[in-house]
Amino acid sequence: MITLNEIKGILSDTRPECVEDLAQQAARLTRQYFGGAIGLYGPLYLSNFCSSHCTYCGFHSQQKMPRLKLEPAEYIKEMQFIHAQGLRNILMLTGESYKHTPVDYLKEAAQQASKYFQGICLEVHPMETAEYKELFLAGVDGITVFQETYDRTRYAQVHLSGFKKDFDFRYHTPRRAAEAGMRQISFGILLGLSDVAEDLLGLYRHLREMEKAFPGVEYSISFPRLRTVRSETLAACNVDDIQFVKIIALTRLLFPRVGISLSTRETPQLRDHLMSIGITRMSAGSNVSVGGYTLFKEQQDPQFDIKDDRSVDEIVKALKAKNFDPVFTDWRHIENVSV
Amino acid sequence: MPKAGGLGSSYKDIMNITINGTSQQIASTIDLSVLVQTFCPQSRHVLTELNGVIIPHDQRSDTFIKEGDVLELVAFVGGG
Amino acid sequence: MSASFLTIAGRSFKSRFLLGTGKFKNKTDLSQSIVAGDCEIVTVALRRIDLERHEENILEYIPPEVTLLTNTSGARNAQEAVRIARLARSSGCGDWVKIEVINDSKYLLPDNNETVMATEILSAEGFVVLPYVTPDLYIARALVKAGAAAVMPLGSLIGSNQGLRTKELIRILINEIELPVIVDAGIGAPSQAAEAMEMGASAVLVNTAVASAQDPAGMARAFALAVDSGRLAFLSGLPLQRPTANASSPLTGFLYPS
Numbered sequence: 001m002i003t004l005n006e007i008k009g010i011l012s013d014t015r016p017e018c019v020e021d022l023a024q025q026a027a028r029l030t031r032q033y034f035g036g037a038i039g040l041y042g043p044l045y046l047s048n049f050c051s052s053h054c055t056y057c058g059f060h061s062q063q064k065m066p067r068l069k070l071e072p073a074e075y076i077k078e079m080q081f082i083h084a085q086g087l088r089n090i091l092m093l094t095g096e097s098y099k100h101t102p103v104d105y106l107k108e109a110a111q112q113a114s115k116y117f118q119g120i121c122l123e124v125h126p127m128e129t130a131e132y133k134e135l136f137l138a139g140v141d142g143i144t145v146f147q148e149t150y151d152r153t154r155y156a157q158v159h160l161s162g163f164k165k166d167f168d169f170r171y172h173t174p175r176r177a178a179e180a181g182m183r184q185i186s187f188g189i190l191l192g193l194s195d196v197a198e199d200l201l202g203l204y205r206h207l208r209e210m211e212k213a214f215p216g217v218e219y220s221i222s223f224p225r226l227r228t229v230r231s232e233t234l235a236a237c238n239v240d241d242i243q244f245v246k247i248i249a250l251t252r253l254l255f256p257r258v259g260i261s262l263s264t265r266e267t268p269q270l271r272d273h274l275m276s277i278g279i280t281r282m283s284a285g286s287n288v289s290v291g292g293y294t295l296f297k298e299q300q301d302p303q304f305d306i307k308d309d310r311s312v313d314e315i316v317k318a319l320k321a322k323n324f325d326p327v328f329t330d331w332r333h334i335e336n337v338s339v
Numbered sequence: 340m341p342k343a344g345g346l347g348s349s350y351k352d353i354m355n356i357t358i359n360g361t362s363q364q365i366a367s368t369i370d371l372s373v374l375v376q377t378f379c380p381q382s383r384h385v386l387t388e389l390n391g392v393i394i395p396h397d398q399r400s401d402t403f404i405k406e407g408d409v410l411e412l413v414a415f416v417g418g419g
Numbered sequence: 420m421s422a423s424f425l426t427i428a429g430r431s432f433k434s435r436f437l438l439g440t441g442k443f444k445n446k447t448d449l450s451q452s453i454v455a456g457d458c459e460i461v462t463v464a465l466r467r468i469d470l471e472r473h474e475e476n477i478l479e480y481i482p483p484e485v486t487l488l489t490n491t492s493g494a495r496n497a498q499e500a501v502r503i504a505r506l507a508r509s510s511g512c513g514d515w516v517k518i519e520v521i522n523d524s525k526y527l528l529p530d531n532n533e534t535v536m537a538t539e540i541l542s543a544e545g546f547v548v549l550p551y552v553t554p555d556l557y558i559a560r561a562l563v564k565a566g567a568a569a570v571m572p573l574g575s576l577i578g579s580n581q582g583l584r585t586k587e588l589i590r591i592l593i594n595e596i597e598l599p600v601i602v603d604a605g606i607g608a609p610s611q612a613a614e615a616m617e618m619g620a621s622a623v624l625v626n627t628a629v630a631s632a633q634d635p636a637g638m639a640r641a642f643a644l645a646v647d648s649g650r651l652a653f654l655s656g657l658p659l660q661r662p663t664a665n666a667s668s669p670l671t672g673f674l675y676p677s
Contacts, residue, residue, distance in 0.1 A: 016675055023670040212595065242674050273673055359467040379468055384476040386465070386506050393509045411467065413506060415477050417449065418464025418490045419439035419519075419577065419604075419626040 001208060002254060007197040010246060019246050026249035026278040029256045036325040039259070039281040040312065041089035041119070042082040045290045045303065046070050046109060050095025052125075052162025054148075056193065056226055058303045059095045061162055065301045068290040069100050075109060079116045081293040085285045085312040088329040089119035091144065093303075096125035096163055103131045107138040114139040118329040121184060125163060126173040132180030142184025145173045146222065149194040150202025158193060171206070178214035185210065185217050186261065191239040191247070192226035200247065204254060220259030220281060223247055227265055227305065241270060245277060252278035264288070264308040268318075271308055275324055285312040356408040365404065372399035375412060386413050425622050427599055428515075428547040428568040430486075434459045435616065436646040437488070437601065438639065439626025440477065448635040450480040456639030460486045462517055462624065464493070465503055478512070488515045488549060495522040497536035504541050516541060517571065517603075518550040527577040531558045535565055542566025551603055554588035559596045570596055571624065573604035574615065578627045580607025583614055593619045609638075609645030616649025617657060 047069035123144040261281040388411040424431040438458040489507035494500035504516040520533040554572035575581035599621035632638035
């Protein structure tokens with residue numbers, strides 16, 4: 001396992017050769033293990049009700065904003081729209097609210113989603129193993145849960161109330177999901193929230209621990225960069241593009257087979273460059289507000305500001321132009337057999 | 340080949356047993372400790388298994404052989 | 420990971436060079452090799468005594484403080500290995516056993532599945548079990564669960580002196596398995612032992628290369644030095660080997676707009 005000093009050394013090396021060298025190695029490894037495949041998915045925000053107060057999030061519990069939760073008839077419309085764009089992998093998101101979006105609500109959403117999508121992942125509040133099991137049997141294949149930061153002090157500073165305040169419960173969520181049989185688990189840190197080198201090490205260790213305990217799960221990592229929400233800057237420290245590229249390349253080198261995902265927080269130009277350097281999953285044609293695809297004439301509050309608003313077709317075109325292989329689904333659902 | 344037991348070799352006192360896969364004739368009055376010593380003078384390092392049961396060193400003098408017994412006498416040798 | 424000591428089943432050893440005692444031309448060579456190599460663990464086997472000839476007791480040539488690791492060689496399945504292990508224990512010389520189950524006279528490859536079964540039975544009976552296997556991650560995980568005290572993956576076929584033919588598979592075990600990984604079989608030269616140690620192996624077991632050397636004691640000393648050197652190199656942090664540069668279009672020029 002890489003050491004903290006080695007990570008710091010890489011991040012502080014200002015020579016252009018450093019980032020180029022890392023990028024070349026990462027590109028080669030990604031090509032070697034993933035070919036040119038880039039998995040595409042669409043996010044669907046089901047609800048922005050949230051009981052946790054995370055200072056950096058557009059939906060946090062103290063934010064005064066219209067709270068919405070989609071009922072089945074509504075989210076089915078959203079699903080149909082995403083499906084019509086060509087996407088077959090969906091990531092369903094909610095704020096953290098056991099009350100508004102309990103397991104039964106999510107199960108129903110998963111069952112409906114199964115009619116339109118092959119891959120169904122959830123990015124919702126952390127749950128218990130038994131609840132993940134129910135969701136798994138309802139058709140959910142994977143979950144996404146970002147620790148945001150592995151620095152407990154900083155974590156406590158930015159998570160002021162609600163379930164998310166519990167660092168350990170969140171930390172052990174991947175384990176509980178794996179025990180329930182989830183096939184895909186996605187990790188992440190929010191770049192800019194805390195010391196990058198420390199958080200990278202925390203992330204790598206967490207992932208390594210999970211790889212050893214649950215070797216059969218397909219892991220992936222995301223590196224959302226804390227940017228603006230409604231144009232308000234919230235970052236504690238700046239992670240510039242050079243650092244960002246290094247982080248992605250380094251992660252690829254250390255975990256050659258783990259997926260790396262890139263959201264629409266990043267600009268089209270950067271996303272296109274990063275395709276070659278280690279990214280293996282991208283969201284496309286995204287809308288990050290509740291009901292934002294079909295239901296509301298006026299854009300509701302987004303969770304973050306989107307920078308890449310290209311349609312699915314445009315992204316597919318861009319991928320093919322660079323010799324990449326957009327993959328809409330890489331598996332067929334038979335049934336989620338009991339664990 | 341040493342005469343089994345070396346004592347009491349009258350016909351009725353002889354038994355047939357198998358030692359290390361070959362038939363041997365030994366005196367019927369013999370105990371395992373004496374038997375091992377006969378075949379291996381420095382018997383301290385020999386390990387014994389009688390009819391599939393391991394007989395520790397201190398139990399050998401209390402263990403008597405009967406007709407048809409299968410005995411393994413093994414010892415440590417060089418090995419990888 | 421303890422830097423200087425090899426720890427197996429709660430016991431610590433300074434030496435990471437295990438010696439096999441087979442194939443030596445004479446017993447004096449053996450005892451001199453053990454001393455010259457500073458070996459603290461040696462393997463022995465069990466054989467039927469020769470009823471017609473008086474054989475020397477090999478234990479007289481092994482210093483009393485050396486840990487005996489009885490090899491179950493000759494066993495073709497788990498039950499036979501268990502039987503041999505129990506017999507060895509009745510000697511009062513300890514309960515360390517190297518499980519070697521081979522039902523293959525052409526390649527002498529171990530039967531991984533039977534080895535796992537024997538490990539389960541013997542570890543439940545309190546033996547310190549060191550299983551010898553063809554490197555396989557699933558088998559290694561099963562051995563951990565079965566109670567093994569270490570894992571001994573082969574480097575190449577017994578007696579072949581071909582070195583670490585299974586290097587990448589051994590590397591996976593070192594990365595993924597928490598038990599000591601002791602590379603056994605096929606190490607034909609001190610440089611190969613050093614290679615195993617540089618990779619992060621916890622120890623090596625060598626037999627043929629020492630026993631059949633012209634000067635076994637000298638060779639044992641050479642191996643001891645190589646194992647120490649390889650271990651020190653590993654602890655000192657070998658620099659990552661960079662793949663050779665190849666000309667290809669720059670990927671990060673866009674980060675430095677001129």
